[in-house]
Each structure stands twice: as structure tokens, then as C-alpha cells.
Amino acid sequence: MIGFITSPAQAQAANDAVAQAQTDRGLPVFWLPGAYPIFSGEHVGKSFVPCDDAVLNTPLLGSPIMTPQDFPEFSQIITSLGGLNSRVDILHTDIINPDQ
Amino acid sequence: MIALPHFRPAFAGIGLDPDALAYITAVENTGTSVSANQKTAINSFFKQGKTDNWFSLMRRIYLPIWGLAAPNAIDMISNTSGTFNGTVTHSAGFVKGDRSTGFFDLGTRMPTDGLTSDSGLLFCLVKVADTLTTGASMIGQTSSINNQLIRQSTSSNIQARYSNASLSVNGGNARTGILTISSTSNTARSFRRRLSSGVTSIATSSGESAFTLSSVNCFAMARNASGLSEPTNAELGSYGYALGLSDSSADAFTLALKTLWETCTTLNLP
Numbered sequence: 001m002i003g004f005i006t007s008p009a010q011a012q013a014a015n016d017a018v019a020q021a022q023t024d025r026g027l028p029v030f031w032l033p034g035a036y037p038i039f040s041g042e043h044v045g046k047s048f049v050p051c052d053d054a055v056l057n058t059p060l061l062g063s064p065i066m067t068p069q070d071f072p073e074f075s076q077i078i079t080s081l082g083g084l085n086s087r088v089d090i091l092h093t094d095i096i097n098p099d100q
Numbered sequence: 101m102i103a104l105p106h107f108r109p110a111f112a113g114i115g116l117d118p119d120a121l122a123y124i125t126a127v128e129n130t131g132t133s134v135s136a137n138q139k140t141a142i143n144s145f146f147k148q149g150k151t152d153n154w155f156s157l158m159r160r161i162y163l164p165i166w167g168l169a170a171p172n173a174i175d176m177i178s179n180t181s182g183t184f185n186g187t188v189t190h191s192a193g194f195v196k197g198d199r200s201t202g203f204f205d206l207g208t209r210m211p212t213d214g215l216t217s218d219s220g221l222l223f224c225l226v227k228v229a230d231t232l233t234t235g236a237s238m239i240g241q242t243s244s245i246n247n248q249l250i251r252q253s254t255s256s257n258i259q260a261r262y263s264n265a266s267l268s269v270n271g272g273n274a275r276t277g278i279l280t281i282s283s284t285s286n287t288a289r290s291f292r293r294r295l296s297s298g299v300t301s302i303a304t305s306s307g308e309s310a311f312t313l314s315s316v317n318c319f320a321m322a323r324n325a326s327g328l329s330e331p332t333n334a335e336l337g338s339y340g341y342a343l344g345l346s347d348s349s350a351d352a353f354t355l356a357l358k359t360l361w362e363t364c365t366t367l368n369l370p
Contacts, residue, residue, distance in 0.1 A: 001187075001198075001200055001201065027170070028173070028180065028181035029181070029183050030169055030170050030172075030173035030181045030182070030183055030184065031169045031170075031173070031183065031184050031185075032183055032184070032185050033185070033186065034185035034186040034201055036186075036201060036328065037327070048201075050186050050187055050201045052187060054187045054189070054198070055186070055187055058169060058184075058188070058190070059167060059168045059169065059190055060168060060169050060170055061130045061131050061132075061168055061169065061170035061171070062130070062131035062168075063131045063132070063133065065168065092199070092200035092201075095200065095201070095328075097325075097327055097328075097329065100325045100327070100329045100330075
């Protein structure tokens with residue numbers, strides 16, 4: 001899975017910013033990239049924010065269709081997470097909670 | 101700040117059921133085109149529900165067929181929106197998670213919407229079953245042993261729980277179609293399945309003592325176990341919940357849902 005490794009607080013802040021980009025436009029919060037605790041692997045204890053091509057190109061709304069990349073706030077949020085070149089690829093098993 | 105594109109005003113809706121019109125308007129306000137056939141099908145669904153007397157018992161119905169996150173997130177009953185998270189594919193007729201990060205947070209809780217241990221129903225329309233052999237949840241919420249959900253336990257067993265003791269109702273190899281688990285008393289659970297060929301009972305159980313349902317947000321395409329649990333890659337065309345429906349009412353609902361989904365998508369239920 002491709003995305004950002006960051007602190008739980010920063011992952012939440014990124015999702016809050018995505019939420020605000022929607023509510024600022026009078027929209028409900030219908031889409032978030034998500035923030036997933038990492039339970040195993042080299043990044044255990046941190047959070048994962050998905051940011052693969054599928055996420056970047058999620059068809060959100062409108063005609064013509066708008067994706068996250070069509071919103072100006074998007075570049076700011078990506079910068080806050082370290083930029084697209086700082087993304088990593090982790091195993092999906094790293095975010096599986098062993099207690100569930 | 102970027103301005104949103106101008107969306108066409110909603111169809112005037114002469115003759116449409118008011119609840120149908122409200123849902124159609126909500127979908128169109130996201131910039132989604134709703135065809136005349138789809139409007140007719142949606143109107144028929146609402147009207148049939150009121151004629152059959154199951155509509156008033158519905159609490160959340162999602163119809164994620166529109167190919168876009170915003171209209172897919174709209175509840176047909178309240179016209180409020182849940183939230184998609186992670187990697188979700190929005191296709192014509194269904195949504196599909198990635199079995200890792202993708203899920204839908206309904207943003208509401210079954211007890212808040214009036215479901216109780218002796219009155220509640222969960223449902224999901226599974227176009228294509230999960231591709232793996234391990235556990236995956238279509239819809240649900242969990243607080244320890246307090247479970248309300250529909251899941252596959254393996255690739256050959258569909259399972260429902262409406263329990264404060266993790267009691268499972270096992271339906272066998274029946275992972276596709278429209279699945280409903282209903283409680284109309286504390287002493288009975290009814291697990292049913294509708295395919296194109298008809299509707300059947302796939303399992304029943306005796307229930308348990310009265311309890312208060314799990315109070316975390318309900319998820320679809322996964323379950324909420326105070327965090328994401330068992331995300332699925334099944335292709336889902338609808339999901340939601342209601343107060344308890346008798347077998348005959350549940351069957352009337354799933355027949356109407358089948359007709360709605362097939363007409364709006366031109367796909368066929370398995």
C-alpha cells in the first residue's frame with residue numbers, strides 16, 4: 001500500500017484539512033483518505049495515510065468529475081505530509097490490529 | 101477558493117413521491133445525472149415501500165451505484181451523508197474496497213436510530229463476493245462480544261450476528277445476493293437471501309436475552325470494532341439497516357430493492 005507514514009496527530013490533521021475542504025464548500029464530509037494506526041513492521045506506532053493513484057484519482061463529484069487533485073487545498077495537504085516523493089509502500093498486514 | 105461547477109437544478113418532480121424527490125434532488129445536487137428511468141425506479145421503490153408498509157421501518161438505505169463518492173454517500177431515508185475512507189473503487193452499480201484501507205462510515209449508530217435487540221435488521225446487496233478465504237465484513241459494528249454484522253467467515257460460509265454474546269447465525273455457502281438478518285423478538289433471528297431465482301431462508305436462531313446494541317458507528321465494506329476490522333473487496337450495490345422486519349416484509353423489501361438496483365444499473369442480481 002502506498003501512502004504517507006506520519007504521526008497520529010499529523011495524520012488526523014491531514015484528514016481534518018480534507019474534511020474542511022468539503023465543509024468550506026457547503027458539502028458534507030463524504031470522503032477522507034483515512035488515518036490507520038500501524039501495528040507491525042518498521043513503522044509500528046505511527047500512522048498511515050493512503051495516497052496511491054486510486055486515492056489521488058477518486059471520483060468525488062461534479063460534471064466534469066472532480067478528484068482530490070482538483071482541489072487547491074490538496075497540494076497544501078500533500079506538502080504537510082512531506083510531498084508525494086516521501087510516500088512509502090507498506091504491507092497491508094502492517095495496519096491489521098492483532099487484537100481484533 | 102475554487103468555485104464549484106454550476107449544477108443543474110433538480111427535476112421539477114411532478115408526481116414524484118416527496119421522499120423520492122428529496123433523494124433524487126440530493127443526488128443531482130452532487131452534479132450526478134439521474135436518468136428518467138432511474139427517477140421512475142426510485143419513485144417506484146419509495147411508493148412500493150409505503151404501500152407494503154416496510155418503508156416507515158427503514159432507517160438507512162445506501163445505493164452506491166453512481167460512480168462518484170458524493171452521491172454514493174447519501175442515505176436514501178435521511179439524505180444525510182456518510183464518509184468513504186481509504187481506497188474505494190466507485191463503479192457503475194457498486195462500490196468495492198481494497199480489503200485494506202477502504203470502507204464506508206455510515207456516521208450513525210444503530211441504537212441512535214432506534215434499533216434494539218428485539219427490533220432490527222441489517223442488509224447488504226452483494227454483487228460479487230469477497231475474493232479471499234478469510235473473514236470479511238459487509239456491514240457491522242462490534243463492541244467486544246456485542247456484534248451486529250453480516251460477514252463471511254470463510255469463502256464457503258456467510259454469517260450474521262445480532263447478539264451480545266458473539267452468537268453466529270451461519271448461512272453456509274450463500275455469500276451473494278441480497279442478505280438480511282432480522283430480529284423481531286429477543287427469541288428469534290432470521291437470516292434470508294434473495295437471488296434472481298427467488299428468496300430463501302438460509303438460517304434461523306433462537307436469539308438471546310434482551311441487550312443494548314453496540315454503540316459505535318456502523319461501517320459498511322468492513323465492520324467497526326472501535327477501529328477498522330475485516331475490510332472486504334466484495335462488490336456491494338446497497339447496504340443499510342432498519343427496525344425489525346418479519347420474513348414477509350423483509351422479502352417485500354428485498355424484492356423492491358432488487359428491482360430498484362437492477363433497473364437503475366441494468367445489472368442483474370446473482
